[in-house]
Amino acid sequence: MRSLINLPFELNLRRRLAFTLVEVLVSMTVLLILLLISAQVIGTVQSTWSSSNARIGQFREARTAFDIITRNLSQATLNTYIDYDHNYLKDGQSTGVASNKEQKYLRKSDLRFVCGPTANLLTQSGGPANSPGQAVFFQAPLGVAHDPAYVGLDRLLCGRGYFVQYVSDAFFRPTILPAGLPRYRYRLMEFSPPAEQNMIYSADKNDWFEKAGAHEVEEENVENRDLTRPVADNIIALIISPQIESDPVTQREPTSIAPDFEYDSQEVGSAAGLVTGGGIAAQGTQHLLPPLVRVVLVAIDEKSADRLSQTDSSGTPPFGTTISDLINNSQAANLNATLEQVAEELRSRRINYRIFSTTVVLRGAKWSI
Amino acid sequence: MKKFVHFKKSDGFTLVEMLTVVGIIAILIALVTPALVDVIRSTRLNSAGDGLTNRLSLAQQSAVSLSSEVEVRFYKYVDSNSDLPNQASYYAYQVVQSLANGTEKAISDPYYLESGVVISDQSELSPLLETANPQFESTGGKYLFTPPGSASSSDVTYASLRFYPDGSMRKLTAGTNADASSEEKALAYTIPPYNKSFVTILESRNASNTQIPSNYYCIQIDSYTGKTRVYRP
Numbered sequence: 130m131r132s133l134i135n136l137p138f139e140l141n142l143r144r145r146l147a148f149t150l151v152e153v154l155v156s157m158t159v160l161l162i163l164l165l166i167s168a169q170v171i172g173t174v175q176s177t178w179s180s181s182n183a184r185i186g187q188f189r190e191a192r193t194a195f196d197i198i199t200r201n202l203s204q205a206t207l208n209t210y211i212d213y214d215h216n217y218l219k220d221g222q223s224t225g226v227a228s229n230k231e232q233k234y235l236r237k238s239d240l241r242f243v244c245g246p247t248a249n250l251l252t253q254s255g256g257p258a259n260s261p262g263q264a265v266f267f268q269a270p271l272g273v274a275h276d277p278a279y280v281g282l283d284r285l286l287c288g289r290g291y292f293v294q295y296v297s298d299a300f301f302r303p304t305i306l307p308a309g310l311p312r313y314r315y316r317l318m319e320f321s322p323p324a325e326q327n328m329i330y331s332a333d334k335n336d337w338f339e340k341a342g343a344h345e346v347e348e349e350n351v352e353n354r355d356l357t358r359p360v361a362d363n364i365i366a367l368i369i370s371p372q373i374e375s376d377p378v379t380q381r382e383p384t385s386i387a388p389d390f391e392y393d394s395q396e397v398g399s400a401a402g403l404v405t406g407g408g409i410a411a412q413g414t415q416h417l418l419p420p421l422v423r424v425v426l427v428a429i430d431e432k433s434a435d436r437l438s439q440t441d442s443s444g445t446p447p448f449g450t451t452i453s454d455l456i457n458n459s460q461a462a463n464l465n466a467t468l469e470q471v472a473e474e475l476r477s478r479r480i481n482y483r484i485f486s487t488t489v490v491l492r493g494a495k496w497s498i
Numbered sequence: 499m500k501k502f503v504h505f506k507k508s509d510g511f512t513l514v515e516m517l518t519v520v521g522i523i524a525i526l527i528a529l530v531t532p533a534l535v536d537v538i539r540s541t542r543l544n545s546a547g548d549g550l551t552n553r554l555s556l557a558q559q560s561a562v563s564l565s566s567e568v569e570v571r572f573y574k575y576v577d578s579n580s581d582l583p584n585q586a587s588y589y590a591y592q593v594v595q596s597l598a599n600g601t602e603k604a605i606s607d608p609y610y611l612e613s614g615v616v617i618s619d620q621s622e623l624s625p626l627l628e629t630a631n632p633q634f635e636s637t638g639g640k641y642l643f644t645p646p647g648s649a650s651s652s653d654v655t656y657a658s659l660r661f662y663p664d665g666s667m668r669k670l671t672a673g674t675n676a677d678a679s680s681e682e683k684a685l686a687y688t689i690p691p692y693n694k695s696f697v698t699i700l701e702s703r704n705a706s707n708t709q710i711p712s713n714y715y716c717i718q719i720d721s722y723t724g725k726t727r728v729y730r731p
Contacts, residue, residue: 273666306710
């Protein structure tokens with residue numbers, strides 16, 4: 130009786146005491162497969178998560194920078210006034226002037242709004258490969274001052290400029306930090322001299338902005354410190370296109386005031402159909418702010434930028450002149466097609482990008498032609 | 499009977515088996531602990547740094563939205579309960595609004611850094627905080643900030659970053675006294691150069707370092723736009 134009861138119990142016990150090799154192998158294989166699958170799923174989720182996080186963070190920074198540009202650009206001013214034409218006085222006894230009476234009025238301004246390819250405006254910015262796209266420099270009541278006594282004077286006239294440059298972080302990174310590899314990035318730079326250092330009235334008309342592209346690495350003196358700082362990283366191009374409202378009467382294209390993106394308020398506007406007659410009409414766009422400015426930013430995400438910069442750490446711009454050629458060879462009238470080409474180039478390099486575009490109304494523009 | 503003995507024998511673990519398992523567990527723990535401690539440390543530093551970064555930009559936004567001057571004050575005092583009971587360090591910061599009539603109003607409670615973390619008071623690591631002034635007594639004989647523990651309010655010194663309604667930032671660079679005019683107080687704030695415009699958060703065991711330690715959280719502030727940029731190892 131006892132052995133009859135014991136027999137199945139014993140058998141049962143025997144079976145429980147150990148797994149056979151086959152059982153262990155099978156269970157391990159199943160476990161391994163499960164682990165592999167879950168590792169793969171987790172890996173995919175994690176990489177999607179981090180890349181979308183990086184995109185969100187990056188494009189948030191780009192949007193903030195875009196807001197800064199558009200807000201400040203809309204305050205640009207020329208403070209234009211109408212005055213007698215005194216040119217005959219400069220000529221001394223110029224021929225053909227019968228009397229010393231002023232004969233006509235002219236539009237005048239001491240300030241300046243200038244935009245065009247960065248490499249042309251800023252000779253020290255490292256050429257078109259290092260500074261793709263366009264730069265804009267203008268005067269606006271932005272109230273930046275170093276002197277503490279000027280705090281609260283928030284309408285002080287300041288120079289301001291924006292451009293994109295491929296630079297390392299060496300000139301602004303705190304020197305106390307361990308020197309890693311210099312991080313080269315395309316950065317949107319803001320040139321922001323304080324009101325005390327606004328050199329708009331100096332004899333050389335480019336004096337007030339031409340040093341914007343050169344960065345002094347170590348500058349102890351606050352007054353003479355480097356006046357250009359990055360406002361956003363990984364912006365590969367800034368495009369500034371001055372425009373007018375399209376007018377059915379004159380049949381002028383919106384981009385006709387700056388067909389090549391170049392606009393200088395101190396030059397007589399050479400654009401077709403704008404210089405007519407004599408007097409003020411002969412001045413074209415001289416001393417006028419463009420009424421509208423289209424601002425385009427091309428931003429890429431940090432992950433792509435990191436990948437790009439690793440191809441060459443010595444500071445050679447990864448795009449070379451590809452992007453800047455696309456922009457410089459284009460006409461303002463077909464900017465959208467150019468942007469599509471830039472996007473195509475970025476897609477072919479598998480880079481995450483976003484293009485920000487808006488048209489800013491310059492409140493100070495008193496457009497009259 | 500033989501079977502029964504066999505059953506008995508396999509019923510428990512032997513001492514050797516137990517020792518082996520415990521040994522393996524001990525080795526594993528010994529291997530993992532240093533890594534884990536590092537992770538905990540850097541998380542602590544990160545959360546303190548993220549908190550400070552967020553509150554700096556909050557203060558900047560408050561300055562813009564209140565159209566008023568808003569300061570972030572960093573309080574330096576001796577805390578007998580901390581890791582460094584004999585040394586004055588920056589343990590707390592607070593957002594304070596400067597009202598038009600010259601009085602100051604706290605718009606946040608003081609934020610205390612977690613234990614084991616301090617903001618460096620060395621001018622090499624935190625050039626923004628190199629000037630520390632004693633706290634003023636306000637009209638009611640009260641101080642804006644009362645430190646915890648045994649330190650008294652009058653022993654607290656503070657460094658300050660002031661944000662302006664246009665979003666810009668200046669740092670306190672001159673000592674002023676309680677009866678200074680508002681003009682004098684305004685002149686005490688100057689714009690730091692961008693590459694000297696940062697504060698560093700460290701572990702308290704590195705508090706007197708003048709060189710950057712292996713674990714740090716460095717916040718750089720652009721004084722024109724108030725924008726922050728973070729550096730970490």
